Amino acid sequence: MKLKQLEIKGFKSFADKTILNFDEGITGIIGPNGCGKSNIIDSIRWVIGEQKISQLRSENLEALVFNGSKTRSASGLAEVSLTFENTKNLLPTEFNEVTVTRRFFKNGESEYRLNDVACRLKDIHNLFLDTGVSNDSYAIIELGMVDDIIRDKDNSRRRMLEQAAGITIYKTRKKEAKQKLDATEGDLNRIEDLLFEIQNQLKVVESQAKKAEKYHEIKKEYKLVSIELAKAALEGFNLTYKDLNKQQEDETDKKHALDAEIATGEAALEKDRVDFLEQEKALQEQQHNFNELVQQLRTKENEKNLASQSLHYLKEKDASLKEFLERATGQLKNIEDSIQYTQLQYQQEEEALQQLKEKLDVTRTETDAKRTLLDEKRSSTDKVRSAHLQTQRRQFDAEKKLAVAETSIHNLQRSIAQVEQEQQNRSYQVQQLETEVAAKAQDLEERQQTLQQLKEQHELTRQQILQSQSELESLRAKLTEENRKYDAKRNEHDLLKSLVDSMEGYPESVKFLHNNGQWNSKAPILSDIIYVQQEYRTALENVLTPYLNYYIVNNLQEGLQAVELLDKNKKGKANFLLLDKIANININAQQPEHTIKAMDVIEVDEQYKKLAEYLLGNVFIAENEDAVNNAGDDVVVLERSGKYVKGEYTLSGGSVGLFEGKRIGRAKNLEKMREEIAAQEKIVNELKTAIQQKHNEVIGYNEQLKENLIKQTENEINQLTNNLFAARNKMENLQNTQQNAANQLDDMQGRLEGEQDIVEKLREEFILLNEELNATTTAIKEAEEAYKIAEQEYRAVSGVFNETNLAFTRLQSKLGALQQEVNYKQNQLKELHTQIEQNKTQLEEVSGQITESAETLASTEETVHTLLRTKEVEEKKLNEADAAYYHQRNALQEKESSLRHITKSREIIDQLLTEIKDKLSELKLNLAGMRERLHVEFKIDLDDILDEPRTSDSSTEELQASSDRMRKRLENIGEVNPTAIEAFVEMKKRYEFILEQKQDLVSAKESLLQTIEEVEATANQQFRDTFDKVRENFQRVFKALFTEEDTADLILENPDNLAETGVDVVAKPKGKRPSSITQLSGGEKTLTATALLFAIYLIKPAPFCILDEVDAPLDDANVGKFTNMIQQFSDNSQFIIVTHNKTTMSTVDVIYGVTMQEPGVSKLVPVDFRSLN
16 A cells, blocks of 8 residues: 555645645655644644544634635635555555545535545544554654653553554454443343333232232122112112101191291281380480480599699699709809819919929920930940951851861761772672673573473464364354254244144135045145245246145045035035046147246156146246247246246236245145255254364363463563663662762862861961950940940939929829819809799799689589589489380290290201101112112113012121121222233233343343453454564664664563553663653654654554654754664655755655745645656
C-alpha cells in the first residue's frame, strides 16, 4: 500500500483546490512559521477519521472551513481526499486504488466517502484496521508526541506496540464480545428478576386459584339453600299480608271519628282565643305606660345624685386652692433668699480663680525651660550610646566571624579524615562488586541459553497447537453445519410423519378406510407408492392430482368390499385402481425431442411399475420451450417447475403454489428421510469423535508448552538483568564517587589554608575593637550623669506646675456649678409666680359653680317626690288588670289540654297505621330484595320457582341460619379473582418458557466467556512476540543513533498481565546515569523516541510516516544520524517530513514549499530534486 495523492479544498488556509503527489522516497514540506504547513498534517489526520477537534488545533468543526480573507469570501465546504495504491492488497478491498474522502459543510452536515461512494466512519476504521494507519498510530508523529512517548502519556508506548503486533482486531473483537457478554448478563439479570417476580406472582395466583375453586364449591351449596329459603319465606308472606290489611281497615275507621270531634273543639277554642288576645293587648298597653313612668322617676333620681356629687367636688376644690396660695407665698421668699446667697459666693470664688491663673502662667514658663534642657541632655546621651552600640556590634561580628572560621577549620580537618576513610571503604566495595558482576553475568548468559532452548521448543509446540486448533475449529464448524442439517432433516421427518399418520389432505372416506380394520387396510394410496425427484415433484403432482387419493387394490372384489363398507357407515365415496385390469396394458408413446420421460424421474416398487406406466407412460418433462411446440397430440408435456401441463387438447397452468408438490410420495419420502437421517447421524457422531480426539491432542500439546517454566525463566532473567544492571551501576557510581572524593580532598586542603589566614586577620581586628569599646563606655557614664541632674530639676518644677493646674481646674468646675444653681433657682421662682396666678383665677370660677349646683339640686328633689306619688296609683290599677288576664288564660289552657288528649289518640292511631304500612312495605321490599338477590347472585327469576315444591322440611330459621353461615364463609374468603385459574395456567406456561430462555442465555454466556479467553490468549501471545522483537530492534537502533557503548532497553512493567501491562523505556547514553529518561536532554529524548519508532518500523513498517518538526531539538550531528536512519527506512515506507532544518531539507527527494503570497491563503510550490541529479 502506498500513499499516492492528497487533495485539499476549503480546509483551513487552503482556499483553492490543492494537490500533493507522493512518490516513493522522502517528501519534504517547508515554509515560514504560520504559512499553513501543519494544516497539511491536520488534513491527513482529519480525513482518516480524527474526531478530537483539539488534535486539529481548532475550537469547533466550523473553524476547519476556510473563513475568508481580506480579498476572498468564506468557503462553505471543507473537503479532503487521500488516495492510496492498493497493489499489494493490504487494504481489504478488490480495488487497486482507494480514495478516502471527508467533507464538512458549514451548515453542520458531513459525510465520508470511499471511492466516491457514501460510507460510515466505521467503514473507514475497518478499512485501515491493522495497517498501521490511524489518527493515533505511529504513522503520524509530531514533536509533542515525542514527549508523550517518553512520558508514556495515555499508555502511548503500548498502543504503538499493539498496532505493530496487529492485535487491534483482537481487542475490537474482545470489546465486542464483552459488550455482548454485558448485554447477555443484563438480559440474564432481567430474566432472573422476571423469574423471581413471576415465581412470586405464581405463588399468589396459585393461592388465588385454589381460593377460587373453594369459593365456587361453597357458592354452589349456598345457591341451593338460598332457593329453598326463598320458597319457605314465600309461604309466610301471604298470611302476614292478609292480617296487616284487616288491621289497617279497623284503625282507619277509628281515626275518622276522632277527626270529627277534633274539628268541633278547635272551632270553639278559636273564638276564646280571639277574646283572650284583645284582653292581652289592653294589659300590654297599661304595662307600657307604667314602665315609662318608672323610667322617668329613675332619670330624675340620677339627676339628683349627680347634682349632689358635683356640689361636694366643687367645695373640696375650693378648699384645696386656698391652701396652695397660702403655701406658695412662703416658698417665694425662701427661693429669693437662696439666689442672693449663691450670687455672693460666686463673686468670691471668681476672684480666687484669677489669682490662681497668674501663678499657673509663671510655673508653666519655668517647666518649659527645664524640659528643653532635659531634651538636650537626652539627645547627647543617645548619640554616645549609639556610637557605643555600633562599636559593640562590630566587635560581636568580628568575634562571630572568628568563631565561624575556627569551626570551619575544625570541620574541614574532620571531613578530610572522614573522606580518606571512606575512600578506603569504597576501594574494598569496588573489588567485591567486580567479582559479583562477573558471577552474575555468567549466570545470566546460562539462563538466556536455557530460555532460548525453551522458547524454540515452545514455538514448535505452539505451531502444533495452532494447527490443531485450526483443524478443531474447522471440525466444530463442520459439526455445527452437519447438526443443522441433521436437525432440519429430523424436523422435516417429524412433520412428514405427522402428515402421513394423520392423512392430512385426504377425504374423510379415505381416512375411514385407512383406519378401519374390517377392510384390507394394507392397500396403499397412489400418492404413497411413488417417489419423485425433488425438482420434478410439482410438475408430476399436477398430472397425478386426480389419482393421488385412489386406493390401489388387487381386484374388483376388494374395491367393492370397500364401497359396501363406506355405504354402510355413510362415509362418502372413494376411488380405486384395479391392478389386475392394468397388468396387460402397454403404452408406447413417442418421446418428443428435448424432453425427459416421467418414468425416469420416479421410483416405484416392481409390483406397481405397470400402474405407473399406465399413468405416466405418455408423460414427458420439457427441457425448454421448443419441446412443447414440437410435441405430438398423443403425449402430455410438463414444464419442469410445474408452471403448465399440456395435454392432447388442453393446456393448464399459471403460478406455482407454495404447497404444491408436497402430497406426492409422502410414504416413500418418509422412508428416504429415515435413511438420510441415519446417514446424517453417523456423520455427526464421526465428527464428534474426531473433535474429541483433536481436543485431546490440543490438551496434550498444551501440557508440553511449559509456559510457566518459560515465564519463570524470563522472570529470573529479568531479575538477573536488573540485579546485574544495578550492580554495574553501583560499581560505576562508586568509582565516580572515588574520583569525586579525591577532587574533594584537594579542594578541602586549599580551603583549610585559606581559613587559617582569615583567623589571624580577625584576631587583630578584635583587639582594636576592644580598645575602642572601653573609650565609648567612659563617655556613656559622663553623659548619663548630666542627664540625671537635668531630669531631677525638671521633675521638681513639673510637680509644682501640675498641682497649680489641678487647683485651677477644680476652681473652674466649682464656678460652673454655682452659675448653674443660680439659673435653676431663678427658673423655679418664675414657675411659682405663674402657678399662683392660675390658681387665683380657678378659685373665682369654683365659687360661682358651687352656687349654681346648689340651686339645681333643690329643683330635682321636688320633681322626684311628685313622680313617686303618681307611681303608687298606676301600680295598683296594673295589678288588678293582670289578675283578670291570668284567670282567662287558665280557662283557655284547660280547653286546649282536652283537645290535645283527643289529638294524641288520633296520633297513636296514625302511628299504628304507619307501622302497618311500613310492615306492608317491608314485606314488599323483602320480596323485591329476595327477587333481586336471587337474580343478582344466581341469575334466577323468582316467578320461575313460585310453583316449585320445597325439597326439605327445614324451618325458615334453620334455612336462614344455614344461608347466613355459608354467606359468612364466602365473606371470610373475601374477594375472589374470577380469572385466577386461567391466569395460573397461563403464567405457569410463561414461567417454563422464560426458564428455557434463561438456559439459552447461560449457554450463550459460557460461549462468550470461552471466546474472550481464546481471543485474549491469542492477542497476548502476539503482543509478547512483537515486544521481544521490538526490544531487540530498539537496542540495536539506539546504539546506531548514539554509540555502541550506550545502552537502552524495553521492560514490561507487569509481565504477568500482558493484556494491561505498561512498557518502560530505559535509556542511558554514555557517561550519564539519569534516574529517569525524562531527565535526558531534548535531543536525547527525540533520538530515544525515534529509536523506538524505527524499532517498531522494523517489525511492521507503516505504509507512510509523517514527521512534523520532530528534528527541531536536534543538533547538527544528531540531525545527520536522524536523516541517515530515515533514508535507510525509506526503501519500505514513504516519509513526509515537515521541517525548518537545512540538513534535513538536503536529504529529501521532493520539496513542497508552503507560502502565503496572498494573506490568509496557503499555496504550494513543488520542487523535485531527483530531476537535478
